Amino acid sequence: MEIWDESGRENETSSGTRANIDRSFRMTMTTLLWALLTLAQGVVAVQWEVKAPRAVMAAAGTCVRIPCSFSSPTGSRLKTIQWLKDDKRYGTLIVSSPESPDPHRHPRAKIPEQWQRDKDCTLTIDSLTKRDEGRYYFRMENNLGAKYSGRDRVLLDISGESSLLTVSSPEEITEGNEVVLTCSVKFACPGHLRWRGMDGLDPVSETETPGSAENSWTTSLTLSFVASYQHHGRSLRCVHSPGESAGKKVTLIVNCFEHNICPWIKDFLADRPQSVRMGSHHSPTLTRSTGAPQGCVLSPLRYALYTYDCKPPHSTNTIIKFANDATVAGLITDGDESAYREETGRSGADVTLLMMQPTGSGKALFCLAP
Template identity: 30%
Template sequence: SKSSSWTAAVPSSVKGLLGSCVVIPCSYNYPEPQKSPQTFTGIWYNNDNQVICHSDASQTPAQFQSRTKLLGDLNKKNCSLMIDKLTRRDEGTFHFRIIMEAYAVFSYSKNKISVSVIDEPNPTDFSVQEEVKEGQTVSASCSVFHSCPTYSPSFHWSHSGEQHDQTQKLQNGQWNATSTLTFRSNRSDHNKPLQCSVTYHGGKQRVTSKTLKVKCNEIGTLLNKRQTYTMSNVSRHSIESMYCTAVNEEGRIRSSTVKLNVLCEYKMEEI
């Protein structure tokens, strides 16, 4: 039968973030007629068989007109749909219908997709080497899964550096957005959080952080654990200069030499 050639490819389900958008990837097929149709009309229905999106926007109900949009080119068998400003009322199943003038009308009711709405963004995958050396080039990565490629999440880092953002299409209506930050570590970064802030379309935000541990060479050194080093039994024959050396896992550094002026007290003898 002809209907065996009427097929549509959609994921079985997608999740969208409350207040954001969700894109339903969709492609359809049909038996090729002898003469190619010139006019295509695409319609999406919800589980109540209510029109939620029409390729002729004037035919879309008012409550959906500013929120739903066909993203694909129907002439190229692309029926992808975007639902923006998601609400709880948008949860349910949907299917696509095609009208080809002077050829056929077909509903892909066997290819339904379920849309669910989540309250909070997906967890952020944050990767960075937390223990670094002073002056070392640090590369941090922050990535999230989402279902709104029309308005990809934006990233903001607490540190300045070279930032690169990219988006990758996955399967079943999922996308992965990644931001990579490269910077040079400084001693002032020690024990301070490196934050990655992700802002989603619709305004929701998720902040993730990790604390950096910076190992550094000392530039100011102490002679011992106290602030003052006391020398006893100093005489004019004592060492005239001294210095100290600080040693840690990253190496050693020597302080500048300190000259000692030893003042002696002479007792005058009577003749």
């Protein structure tokens, strides 16, 4: 019969056999003798102890690290350590050291190779699934036959990835200045965080900080680059698993600094008073914020710079830019006009829209819309 006391230590006794009683008595005397020898040497005995978090959250498809450290009585040597799932005595074996021949051992779980030297019982599980969710128990046994399983279990909860990731970014981004973005998640395995959408960020650098007791087991991936006006409106995404498409998104809002070309172009093109004169006659003055002033030598250059990053979001649309105007060409398929109608609303009412609709004869119908 197995008995578990309040400290989590397992003892074996028998209610019916003399042999088991003698064996229990010998183990007790051996442990007592060891304790007396240790105290006689002036050494304070180290007790059984396991340190691990009570609860850990992770996302499906990711890699999780359940931090764990242990200590065992001085003078004895640990023979094996184990992680069990769902029950501390009869639970499913997840991982064991030395490696267990149990064919049901978890194939994606592991513990540190130097667990005995470093007193490190951290459990790592890769490619998490919903079936990995549950209660996990750590258990150890020394060369004297004494076993200990700790008081508490670790509850592993599988949750959505984006709810676990945290992204920090500066409140204000100014062109020409360094931008530092940090993506963080607790209990993550090193090397699994990724930034996506970095194409064109130059120069760019990534620095990973692995989780530890000092930072509450939070793994962080820091992305740094120099902001450019071309980065304005770009979305960067931090993901935690290779197949993850959602992750945590941050959109860059880049401000031009005081003496930059951006305010100069904007002032030239926006809120422009305009009138027409013919002889001694003047038309009423209108304020314009679209197009470029006609007849001005700098208009084509400034207009081209101002609209350089103006690109259609749909592949069926094309923006054709002229010196002082633009045309949106959109392809209609099966009567679906949603893509080019969206582009018209986004670009403004003064943009000429050229729609192309294929016909059964292979020809195209062209029509203009405001």
